[in-house]
Amino acid sequence: MGRLVQVLKTAAIAGTAAAIGGAAFYSTLDVQRRFELASATGPLVRLLDPETSHRVGILAARMGLFPKETRPDPPALRVNLWGRSFPNPIGLAAGFDKDAEAIEPLLNLGFGFVEVGSITPRPQPGNPKPRVFRISELKATVNRYGFNSEGADAAAERLERFWRRVAADPTRKKGLLAINLGKNKETEDAGDDYAVGVLKLSRYADFVVVNVSSPNTPGLRALQGRKQLQSLLTFVRDARDGLEWGPGGPPPLLVKIAPDLTESDKADIAAVVAATGVDGVVISNTTIARPESISKYPASREAGGLSGPPLLEPTTAVLADMYRLTRGAVPLVGCGGVASGEDAYRKIRAGASLVELYTAMAYEGPVIVPRIKQELAACLERDGFASVEDAVGADHPNIPRPGKKKGAGKR
Numbered sequence: 439m440g441r442l443v444q445v446l447k448t449a450a451i452a453g454t455a456a457a458i459g460g461a462a463f464y465s466t467l468d469v470q471r472r473f474e475l476a477s478a479t480g481p482l483v484r485l486l487d488p489e490t491s492h493r494v495g496i497l498a499a500r501m502g503l504f505p506k507e508t509r510p511d512p513p514a515l516r517v518n519l520w521g522r523s524f525p526n527p528i529g530l531a532a533g534f535d536k537d538a539e540a541i542e543p544l545l546n547l548g549f550g551f552v553e554v555g556s557i558t559p560r561p562q563p564g565n566p567k568p569r570v571f572r573i574s575e576l577k578a579t580v581n582r583y584g585f586n587s588e589g590a591d592a593a594a595e596r597l598e599r600f601w602r603r604v605a606a607d608p609t610r611k612k613g614l615l616a617i618n619l620g621k622n623k624e625t626e627d628a629g630d631d632y633a634v635g636v637l638k639l640s641r642y643a644d645f646v647v648v649n650v651s652s653p654n655t656p657g658l659r660a661l662q663g664r665k666q667l668q669s670l671l672t673f674v675r676d677a678r679d680g681l682e683w684g685p686g687g688p689p690p691l692l693v694k695i696a697p698d699l700t701e702s703d704k705a706d707i708a709a710v711v712a713a714t715g716v717d718g719v720v721i722s723n724t725t726i727a728r729p730e731s732i733s734k735y736p737a738s739r740e741a742g743g744l745s746g747p748p749l750l751e752p753t754t755a756v757l758a759d760m761y762r763l764t765r766g767a768v769p770l771v772g773c774g775g776v777a778s779g780e781d782a783y784r785k786i787r788a789g790a791s792l793v794e795l796y797t798a799m800a801y802e803g804p805v806i807v808p809r810i811k812q813e814l815a816a817c818l819e820r821d822g823f824a825s826v827e828d829a830v831g832a833d834h835p836n837i838p839r840p841g842k843k844k845g846a847g848k849r
């Protein structure tokens with residue numbers, strides 16, 4: 439027994455010394471080195487199964503182990519949208535922080551916005567494990583989480599605490615906060631669930647995303663059909679507008695769509711977006727398609743949504759289609775396979791006002807955030823665009839955008 443106590447004491451002293459030494463070493467690093475150090479642990483974390491690595495990432499963020507961006511963003515990256523000012527257009531997509539556990543550390547990475555969720559009204563466990571699979575060779579993922587969520591009340595408590603901290607010190611909040619709403623698996627009338635999400639959570643959001651495109655909840659994607667979408671979005675919009683809002687008005691309402699759509703599906707969605715006055719469209723969620731290029735990897739045969747680089751081409755094509763169909767009148771958020779500034783720039787030229795990513799962060803770690811921003815600023819400068827806003831939709835010279843300078847940048 440005495441020997442055990444001695445061993446524990448020695449271990450405690452060694453641990454404390456290592457922590458003090460580590461902290462002293464860390465304090466000598468500049469911001470960029472801190473991002474690189476945090477990302478260098480990625481290969482170790484990826485020795486764990488994908489869901490455990492995901493959990494470790496969230497815990498590390500919560501424990502303050504993520505680096506903090508202190509360098510200002512290049513002014514060319516600032517985006518003004520919906521009367522809100524985004525320090526840069528690069529966001530963290532839904533699914534990483536499903537339960538709003540790590541908002542502040544994630545914003546501190548330098549994202550222009552972080553989208554938490556999908557949050558379902560009631561807690562639910564999601565699909566049985568394993569439910570996330572890597573295709574490491576392609577830096578891609580297949581997941582069928584199925585909306586595992588601690589529910590809207592648990593999220594609301596965390597969001598309340600976050601906003602209280604921000605009220606005490608507004609400088610703590612560096613970017614914007616989006617809240618992505620899902621529905622419970624068992625709920626028959628989807629509208630009720632999204633309305634509950636709006637009632638319980640929209641007051642905490644800089645913008646709200648209605649997710650009707652996860653492939654892992656039976657029947658969800660059918661909500662993208664013209665009639666269903668029209669009545670769903672009208673119902674949710676009315677639920678939002680029925681609440682009391684301050685002088686800033688209600689948060690914008692966006693809808694997140696799938697990439698697996700026919701031409702007439704896309705035309706229908708564009709028509710519904712125009713008719714309901716929805717404020718934007720996130721394009722897109724993961725795909726149930728399996729491109730030929732991934733068929734040799736065992737994970738490609740798993741049911742679920744594919745994300746990462748194989749999604750870049752097809753989702754950018756859907757984004758460009760939606761920009762054309764909406765005549766550039768509705769802000770679009772480009773998502774799918776973004777892993778570099780050049781990828782983000784392609785989405786912006788195709789019509790995205792904002793861009794978000796998830797899988798690249800899982801493979802590359804936090805260093806992806808400053809890297810993408812720097813590369814994107816270089817792309818804009820190379821092509822003669824003064825700002826992100828000038829480059830939005832540049833691939834569609836025939837669609838005029840109000841306020842856009844004619845002839846700005848190379849087309």
Ligand SMILES: Cc1cc2nc3c(=O)[nH]c(=O)nc-3n(C[C@H](O)[C@H](O)[C@H](O)COP(=O)(O)O)c2cc1C
Pocket residue numbers: 531532533534536555556570579581583585618649652694722723724744745746747749773774775776794795796797798
């Ligand atoms: C593990 C995982 C979980 C996800 N969970 C959600 C979710 O809960 N809600 C949602 O709208 N999208 C979810 N997504 C989709 C992402 O937000 C994003 O649309 C998609 O992964 C494409 O972007 P990426 O290629 O940058 O990952 C998830 C993606 C992954 C990889």
